[in-house]
Amino acid sequence: MSTGAAGPSGLGAPPADDPDGSPAPRAGVPARPAPAGHLADLRRLAIATLDANWEHDHTVPSRTLYPHQWSWDSAFIAIGLAHVRPDRAWRELRTLFAAQWADGRVPHIVFNPTLRVGSYFPGPEFWGSAGAEGAPAAATSGIVQPPVHAQAAWLVHRRAPSEASAQALRWLYPRLVAQQRYLTGRRDVGGAGLAAIVHPWESGLDNSPAWDAPMAAVPADAAVMRAYRRHDTAHADAAHRPTDLDYARYVAIVASYRDSRYTDQALAGWHPFLVECPLFNAALGAAEQALARIAAVVGADPGPHRDRAARITEAVVRRLYDPVTGTFHPRDLRTDRLVPARTVLGLMPLILPDLPGRQVRAVLTEACSARFGLAPRMPRPLPTHDRSAPDFEPLRYWRGPSWMNTNWLLWRGLRAHHRPDLAAGLRQSMLALVATGGCHEYFHPDTAAGLGSAAFSWTASLLLDTLAEG
Ligand code: 9WN
Numbered sequence: 001m002s003t004g005a006a007g008p009s010g011l012g013a014p015p016a017d018d019p020d021g022s023p024a025p026r027a028g029v030p031a032r033p034a035p036a037g038h039l040a041d042l043r044r045l046a047i048a049t050l051d052a053n054w055e056h057d058h059t060v061p062s063r064t065l066y067p068h069q070w071s072w073d074s075a076f077i078a079i080g081l082a083h084v085r086p087d088r089a090w091r092e093l094r095t096l097f098a099a100q101w102a103d104g105r106v107p108h109i110v111f112n113p114t115l116r117v118g119s120y121f122p123g124p125e126f127w128g129s130a131g132a133e134g135a136p137a138a139a140t141s142g143i144v145q146p147p148v149h150a151q152a153a154w155l156v157h158r159r160a161p162s163e164a165s166a167q168a169l170r171w172l173y174p175r176l177v178a179q180q181r182y183l184t185g186r187r188d189v190g191g192a193g194l195a196a197i198v199h200p201w202e203s204g205l206d207n208s209p210a211w212d213a214p215m216a217a218v219p220a221d222a223a224v225m226r227a228y229r230r231h232d233t234a235h236a237d238a239a240h241r242p243t244d245l246d247y248a249r250y251v252a253i254v255a256s257y258r259d260s261r262y263t264d265q266a267l268a269g270w271h272p273f274l275v276e277c278p279l280f281n282a283a284l285g286a287a288e289q290a291l292a293r294i295a296a297v298v299g300a301d302p303g304p305h306r307d308r309a310a311r312i313t314e315a316v317v318r319r320l321y322d323p324v325t326g327t328f329h330p331r332d333l334r335t336d337r338l339v340p341a342r343t344v345l346g347l348m349p350l351i352l353p354d355l356p357g358r359q360v361r362a363v364l365t366e367a368c369s370a371r372f373g374l375a376p377r378m379p380r381p382l383p384t385h386d387r388s389a390p391d392f393e394p395l396r397y398w399r400g401p402s403w404m405n406t407n408w409l410l411w412r413g414l415r416a417h418h419r420p421d422l423a424a425g426l427r428q429s430m431l432a433l434v435a436t437g438g439c440h441e442y443f444h445p446d447t448a449a450g451l452g453s454a455a456f457s458w459t460a461s462l463l464l465d466t467l468a469e470g
Pocket of ligand 1: 070201203204205206232
């Protein structure tokens, strides 16, 4: 596979394998603002990437690695499409929500039935959604991803409000409400008003060190993977992906849930992985804030959404904030303890607009520490894991590399909490990242070398949003 950088030189034919020739800024050297012409090139690259990944009624995250529709990808993608193809932005969200289950869950993958068996592992035959009560006609997975969709719908509408966008919101609103009801109802395993995730894939940060402790308790043997064919390692460097032992556990957790026909009843009694994740639950609270705004447009009452947002924020602080470390951690519901790893997940509650000042200050201290390197002038965006941790791995997926979506969420949080100085530094470093590495899936946190898929949709779409809102 190519891990070569794909800068904005390959316009119209995304992405070129060669870098644009500009030297990668060295760690410790602040990125210089890109000249305007350069920014126009970046924008063209992003649009070409999204156009190339458009598939009839949705956007694939990547043609090679992820050829179906993914839930939180579609939300991030819609946010970028709103700047250039607003009709597609709404189509993206409608297609995803057309596959919502009767209980309100929005599946993390909607499978494209025209693709051959084996185009992704685990595919529809493994998930077996057709056998589950309330599953849609389309084949889907049975798990979810962070609920960033209400925020996406609000941002798409806000970018170009029109009768058509108000109509799209009217269609989406009850579905978004049902999604929240599912997560705060059936998924409230801990009884505190937060949602539990039942699989690391539900976090979106699949192999984050945050999941090492809860995953260690899941019985599995890497040899199980001999019975399957992993699709990802045929398209990406195996050393940059989760291990076979990770996959053996992923498969075991899916099998546990699937064999119970994806019921959420009495999960605590039988399911091997149950965690309250700070990013997931911050998204849950931010979704209620977005729903309050959407409610005002569609003629519903915003009040209950504001109340729910306040309750979720309070529970995130009470359950997931550790005053000793000064950051947020996932809570493992099987042990009722906080997971000690300090990952980028711990910074994500900053997206909650009503996060109390004490926690805002703590998150900023953590983000600005040498662990993550946030600053008004910074060479690179934040990595996904604490740089000083012994298990920091700069090349392996969510265990160190920089990703656009976590940085974009933090950037939004900084603006919501009135830190334009830090938001500007982060924005500049995000633009420099893609200018150096191209629209890759993730990046080496020091060199910005592109890793994983070379034409990744949410990198492109969030780049468009970052460019537009300087
Ligand atoms: C499993 C599609 C998805 C993202 C996730 C990312 C990765 C899948 C995989 O790709 O996960 O869902 O096969 O590794 O971790 O965040 O939504 O882009």
